[in-house]
Amino acid sequence: MSAPAMPTLTNAEHHSLSAHEVVLLLETDLSSGLSEAEADERRERFGSNSLPMVEGEGVVLRILRQFHHPLIYVLLAAGVITALLREPVDSSVIFGVVLINAAVGFIQESKAEAALESLRSLVRTSARVVRGAQERAVASEDLVPGDLVVLEAGDKVPADLRLVRQHDLKVNESALTGESAPVRKDEVALPVDTPVADRRNMVYSGTFATAGSGAGIVVATGAATELGEIHRLVGAADVATTPLTEKLAKFSKTLTVAILALAAATFGVGLLRRQDAVDTFTAAIALAVGAIPEGLPAAVTIALAIGVARMAKRGAVIRRLPAVETLGGTTVICSDKTGTLTENQMTVQTIWTPENTFTVTGTGYAPDGFISDRHGAQVPIGGDAALRWCLLAGACCNDAALSNDGGGWDVVGDPTEGAMRVAAVKAGLDPDRFAAECPRVDAIPFSSERQYMATLHRSGQNDHLILAKGSVERMLDLCTSQMATDGTLRPLQRSVVMHAAETLTARGLRVLATGLRSGVGPDALHADTIPEGLVFTGLQAMLDPPRPAASSAVAACHSAGIAVKMITGDHANTAASVAADIGVLGDDDNMPGVVLTGADLVGFGAEQYSAAAERAKVFARVSPEQKLRLVEALQSRGHVVAMTGDGVNDAPALRQASIGVAMGRSGTEVAKDAADMVLTDDDFATIEAAIEEGRGVFDNLTKFITWTLPTNLGEGLVILVAIATGATLPILPTQILWINMTTAIALGLMLAFEPKEPGIMARLPRDPDQPLLTGALVVRIVLVSALLVISAGWIFNWELGNGASLAEARTSAVNLFVVVEAFYLFSCRSLTHSVWRIGLLSNRWVLVGVTGQAAAQLALTYLPAMNTVFGTAPISTDAWSRIFAVAVGVSIVVAIDKRLRRNRSMGRRRRRTSHWSSSPDSLIRRW
Template structure:
């Protein structure tokens, strides 16, 4: 269907929709069933069977299976079947781990999918873009990533960057006119296509195609790779794994050679060596890291932080600077007009939030705003220059649109001025707001009067373009004396922590064409709004916590210097000797000069997006790991350049979210603090189970090596080694990944990104505890064997149970860097449950008679357990000097 050749009436009729009510919920559900979800199909998914088979592709597992086959051919059927069963069980556990990780990552992908504003049942609602259907009426605004193919209904300065589809790097200006001739995709200027980006303006559109029916779907172009790249930590661990594999193979080879030299059967030592290698090599470490990362990410979701890139989880623990927006992040993002200035008159406005109820006061006396012509004139013009709408959902007022515009609309409604009363005015052209220009303008046509421009924005920007002032119903020159009075009012508002917005107008000739710069020059000043966005209650405490954690918080805002400074002091963000810098000062500094002073600056005011990028790079040049927040399309470069890009889930544009590695679902600064805390904890939990796994593996290898060196019988048979690996490695290691943060996690300095995984004494703890686990297991074996030298299986059972118990007791020591006494053992019930499960599985093979011949175990008298538990506790409770 060539939608660009049809007029809007035909398009809406063919799609059975209308712009007054949109689709009904019933219609949208029926269409969703017919056309499917609005997604570009991923590459062919790996079948579950293939994923299961992948668990057995590891070289050592294949060698073990081959060795098991040899065992079976030599008549050792029970051992062969037992080992095959353990390998199968291990594969099943690995399969479920990978499935869980994949589901977690898929959930993350869904959570970070674009949200669109759609008109259904006569109301604007926000939905995930995957639920869009043909016929939906959709709003477009600057920064949106377009999620379906659209026919434009309304375009106000709308420009779309379509390079992903057409290769054209410059944004394309869009209109709604019918295109009569046949044109290529790049020339369909009344259409917007899935995957492209709104760079300017806003508009209204109707969905004509979704999913694989879009232009993007038809050419099978993927917007981004669906393959997950390994994080730096995973890559580091993969390299570590290769080193450990070599070390483990050398040690197990030594065990096998020594055993053969001492007269043990070759096939028995070969099988023992391979079993030991399989148990000792941490081939499952990357999978467990992925699961731990994804489980940690799920916890972060509960704390309102969506991680788009797993590498951010690691980087969070290293953050030293948070560069934060003020509005909505440090403050409540509930702008409320508190003061209004019209020439020679200043009013206070009461009321809270977005409820359109309040009084207008002059010197504590209530006034009727409709009796003041300058005030009515200001409110009416401001309403015409705003897109926000006040919504009332079940008695709760909220804003659909920009919060600043929302505050202005609420102020007008408090005065009894509503948009429907201004229906005779028609907006015919718009110059959208831009954070660099710090202003927006609309050209409005009065059905019975002239055409005029309304411009609103930062007062210091507008006053430079102002030549006139509206006083006493007349236009008068904007003399230096009058400008001084206006600047004084603006400064007083800013010192009261009020954000200021100025409004200007200009009458233009309808017969004449104007350039944008001409529309926004020679303006007439009509008033200023002073609005308050109160600081969030929890932010001051979060900033304090970050400071204790060695993380500096920096406020970056487009507000006036005095406003920013007042808010920073309220939040205890600005220390006694902390500096405040504005955009003008920043522009006059070279990069080198900025780097010299950047550590002393805590507030940047009146800055542009280009300044934000310079600030990030200056901090990074000083060796800082920078977290940067933003919401607008122009913030994307700074967010992408930062070490941890953070976008706003509510107010952020789609392009900012795509550039970020973390999305704040509630836009709260406190969520950043929580994310840093969780990020640190995830990294520490990964260190915990690495410590546990490697210490256990060292113990397993050493007990066998020491026995061979002492010319003793095998303390463990192959099937026992594999069972120890299955019982003690999997569940407890995963449970450590669920450990809650230690109390001092936010009182430690940030971790250096160059820090080795074995830093802070971890390598020493692994070797020392592993050595002790190996020694106590060997001692248990020697005592049991000498007590009854004719009953080798009894001694092997004692060694087997001692090794398992030593590892399971040691897991509680791994929960803290200091000692086993530092944390309540019942603080992680998942770990308690995992340890109890592992003990029960161990007891099953010891006391359940049908399994005894398979695992070469015998019943142990209960008195033996006192000896076993006492020995097993030594590696954990024996004091070993710690090297930090």
Template sequence: MPPLLHELSAEEIVIQLDTDPGKGLTGPEAQARSEKFGPNQLQQEKKESVWAILLRQLNSVIVWILAAAAVLSFFLGDIVEGYAILAVIFINAITGFVLEYSARQSMEALKKLDTNPGRVLRNGQVAEIPSEQITRGDILILEAGDLIPADASILNANQLEVDESALTGESIPSVKNKSPSEKDAPLGDQHNRLFKGTAITNGNAKAIVTGIGQDTELGKIATLVHESNRSATPLEKKLDALAKVLIWITIGLAALFLIVGLIRGEETEQLVITALALAIAAIPEGMSVVATIALAYGMLRLAKKKVIVKRLSAVETLGGTNVIFTDKTGTLTQNKITVHAVHLPAGDVKIRFNEKNALEVTHGDTELPGSEEFRQLAKVGALANNAQLQTEEGKEMGDPAEVALLLYAQAAGIDIPELHTHLPREAEKAFSSDTRIMATLHQSEGGYLIAVKGAVEEVSELCEWNDETDRNLEIGVSETMAADGLRTLAFAYRQTEQKPSDHFVEEAKLTYLGLIGFLDPPRREVTPALKACHGAGIKVIMVTGDHPTTSLNIARQVGLVGPEEQLVLTGKDLQSFHFSSEKDKEKMMACQVFARVNPAQKLDMIDFYQKQGNIVGMTGDGVNDAPALKKSDIGIAMGLRGTPVAAEAADMVLKDDSFSAIVYAIGQGRVIFENIRKFIIFLMSCNMSEIFVVTFAGFLNVGNPLLPLQILFINIVTDVFPALALGVGKENDKLMKSPPRDPKTPVLELKDWKNIVFYAMVMTASVLGIFWYGTHRLGLSQQEGNTVTFYALSLAQLLHVFNLYSGKKRFFFNEITKNKFIWLAILLCIVILIATYYVPFLRQILALRPLDIRSLELIVAAGVMPVLAIQVIHFIWPSR
């Protein structure tokens, strides 16, 4: 191919690429070209190496402090302890590596679920294939909303406009046509060229692929872009900051302990060992790793429900969402549109389709379907149409209303392939939000036929009327049908002997045919989902381009508003709104149904609610929704009927377009954040209990109840496994019955810190109490006291997990006791603790001594007493 493709005509490029523009490539041709030119995908970003992931586990404040502790141990001559701390560093690094690598693999699996197909001509049929399989010479079939999958030259275009901001930075869409561009035309002025990664905002086109993958303009840019640095999510940053604060506080406490001990004249080496134990006790091993796993596990759980979350940080934001802007069609309704009512000047009928797809009149004049007017209406509906009933994959393709029109025409006795053969299309005026009509020009035996469909207000204005009253009557009929929950389209036509100009719709008045009412019943699961939203403090607002009366009717049916609700605002109403006016603000906040709203107004509404301090979720499926999806805190794209542009702009993709999936996702977002909060409280209270045990024992001069190695072991075993189990819990009914969390609040609030200190104090009192009792009353040696304290604190921390259930639930039946991972974690930890006693090597490393029955009784008592004490206080003082 010559380098200046924009200078060539469409015909020249077709010859160069040896493709039949009417039939496209054959299967074998496409396969051969794919093997020759490779897949249509950009060069993959260089993956972070396995070694880089492993080394990152070693680059943290936690590891530095542990390394310093190991060096200090070697310096003091405690070789075993030094090697043990190095082993802990190694175990933590390997654990973090395995978990992060698994999370990365899971993310890659999720990305494969979120692919964008493209439509091409293959063997004369329109086929929808993965964009990676598109090759040079393929004929692309493109419509508004499509993300262009490859570089191409236009063969024909109808009112085609393309958003090329991704390449050129120009925000205004470029108007395209098939005429060759000037020789020195820059990228933004090449009006006959289409580029990979740009988006069609209006019209439709047929184009021939000239470049794929790295050979596209987007590919050339991609080769210049260096791999971006890995950035932490907001939650990871909060957790890292929290860990650093705790570490520095503890280092200060350890230093103070050391200084006070030196002033009191205590042995320096013992003071250093105790201070070292304090520093080790403070380190929250695995906190960031557990948080990442909790988020990634939540994403996988959502993926099983056909909810694809594209960013980890989006899971966190989901939990705080308190306003959802939702579309009507396909989200609150089934998006299974069928022709339900037909209105002609001669009469009205309501119809249904039987099992053989034949028309049956359910109400009205049974003779009307046999009339010429009825047949003409069906014919115009089939002509002003871009849908297909049978594709190569054997499925319907196109706008649901247009598919319904083809099924209606077929049932009315019209042979659709024969109709298109006898009335070939010459031109088209694509539907746009400005004109609100679609028109096609067809060649006929006696001249030309113009077929028009669209909103009744616009179509009727183009028609000839004996009296304006007749036109208003038709608009009134449309209003009545809309009040019954029907979506309406008006139809008109004109026949002429002379070929019309490019402005064939406005050239002369049309003949009005009538109205068709489409029924799109509400989804059954929407009503309970909306009820759940109301209970969770989430405000749901319908924002649609549909008719106000239809929108309000559906809102009543699904329970979005009450049966007597009358308030509905339109885009026209919003034009006169002043958001600084208190009266307009109140009206805006009171309204839950907005109709005939344009994209700019959606942005204004989202901005309005965000300024009120709300976290806004926005559902969308079209190109015009993309700005709003980006503007919202959580953009939610529809996977079934959504455009690639919408999916690209969104944070979340619903593969089944179900509103109940949004509610489920929000619920899971809350569960995930609550899980993270719980395991942080668990880790902090356990670590703080270790700090308190060592500190208070030192200040009270009752000996050293825990050795540094014992603290390390407790942190690795009894902290991490239960924390992981808490992080992947999936049940918590309470969360969707309370208002959403304020996003400005930190991970841990003041009441959480109070609870952490309280939990730690209770465990400390229990463990230090049995240590003192064992060494001073039962005559246990210092080493035996260490052993008892080690097992007692381990058991107390393991059982402490049962204190973290939510609300006023029963102790034996809550989201903690129903979490199977909790029981597995406890069982695993108990097995490991038993192994430390019976495996000589572990027993020697941890300096453990044999235990008698009295010691076992002390261990069990110290482990159980904190749970009992906390539960008694919880019963007496439930508000805390």
């Protein structure tokens, strides 16, 4: 038998064909499906219904990459050379630093590719398929194009299906499209250009059936599914380098070149002065090792780890250490709506009756709240008949149920029905009691054709009651009167009701109407019909409400100069309404282009796309690929982008973003694995707190570098000056290593514990192009280095000239370096303010570190064993007094420099403020 001619039509177009055409195209059968032989043959041709494996880097390559760093190359070379020169102490310390740094980096990357495997596991399930006219369960991997799959409520969709029949089928597609409510499905063919989120005749791999039943033909499997396309996007998305990584890379390259040039100059000068080549070469190596900030990798890791711990206490779990600092440099937050800015729990907010409008307090599925009138006063439920029956109709013409497993309230069933049931409970009504007193005896389920649901209840021995709810237009067709507050019936005012419904819909609310009819017989719902003449009782308007802290968090981001954009798969009106409620959209944001849809973006070229990403604040009905492109467009304009999300559809953009933020409670495992940070409380406000911590981490890293570089530069210059002048080395190579390693651990790392400075969130975001060290800080480093070189040379020569031994003079120089560093450490606790303003005791770890360093220096100076290893000797009290006098003098000079620069900076800031408003729309232009 020849192989069947399989279709060339793409999966993206099956929704535009009728069910009969799809059956013919895929050469299958609506009653018997494929035969087993045909299924086996197609599986050979199309492969397994699973996402492809992506080969990652091997362990060896990942380990070797940890050594791919300019400073590491220099340290490795120095370690080898010192070992060849038989300096075991020096080489052991150097190699130890390198190995520790590599181990930390390897551990950080061990789970970097988990997102792709989570996507693969997402589609592993079982499926009920009809083959050879027999329905049976098969593994989802065994499905092939043309298979007839049967779906029931609770089933995970195993492949992309074109529906051929359904009965009240609803599918939760929030993880794929961002749609907050389950989508009602039908079999009607749609236009070719219908976006994924609006294809009612399709169901997609990885989504869930929440109600009803149906059957569909498999039109795509494995990598050809919509989920497969997301898998491809996740794999293709670049893991963006963080600002810290980029800055450290540039800084390290510049520093490496400078150190090698300085070492080469030292060696060249020594040869020109006809000094011993081996001694000069040893001195050049000592200079290189001394100039390299060995403690920098450890300081970076520890500072980030402390930031991780602080963020964890505030509800943010960091998966990649550099993400801590990246948050501090964020300029734009692209936030998903459903489950991120909103509760992801439908809530009735407004109830409209023919004579009153009521507000429902409380959010989510917890039955906490009450019904209030226009003045905010609680309404007694017995005082308004229309309100009471509107709530009872919504709660009892209903198949949902509330549950509380101890971890919070949830709804079993349709979220919309759940919201109406919660509203009734908030009003003090008991739907279960009503069901017991007026049991349901018949029902007409909701369908897209009927657009209403009706239930029949026995209210007496021979008396029955109809309750109904549905779309406003359809319910008005069924109603002939409306209920007044006192329970009397009056003529239906259709135009007034429609105007009220349109007003509520314009606010982004979903509106359902309710009605009833009493005194009917037991066969009132016979033949799937409902008699006309219902009494209209009211409208219930609901919305997935914003999180309580979302507004203040958005406002805090704006005050920090961070733009917030909403990117969602939900409808434009709903998205715009939520955005306006929480402050993403302001009162003046009514111009064209501020709210865009995925359909708008389709026709944009590259430049238009980039401009739209910058200008617009809300993007609705966008696809996963469009989310990814928006992140890329913002990054191309120099932004540091934080992307938040919880669904599978967010994974590619989360991976591409500078910082991906996933929701810990409602988020899928795919989103969590693709993200850099997970919010344990799913609260957007936690992002603002994490940004604050990130800014503090970057501040502390800058403080450490500003503190450590003067010592490294000073040590190198001391050796260079000694070689250039033909003088004796004031400090030995082993003594340089002692200074670098002990001070980095006991002194410098204490800056990682420095608390955040006041007003840290009142500053603009850092310019992504700003180097790690600004010109002012470079001047500060050069100033302190020069003071160290001059003072070390002075004290070394003073001690020699006053009868001290060479070992004693070198010990004085070593201690001078350390004491000056200790005094300078207090100055570096704030790069702009004095230590007295930030509080001398506000970081007690600094005092602990200084005490520990003092003990180590006393041991180095006075213990015979240390004297032998490091070539030191005890020094006099007079020598110590001179050392401390120099340290105080250096501190005074640094304080004066800090004060002068602060005054100039404040003047520039005042001038800059006159040209910039405080809104992120204007601040964003600086990027």
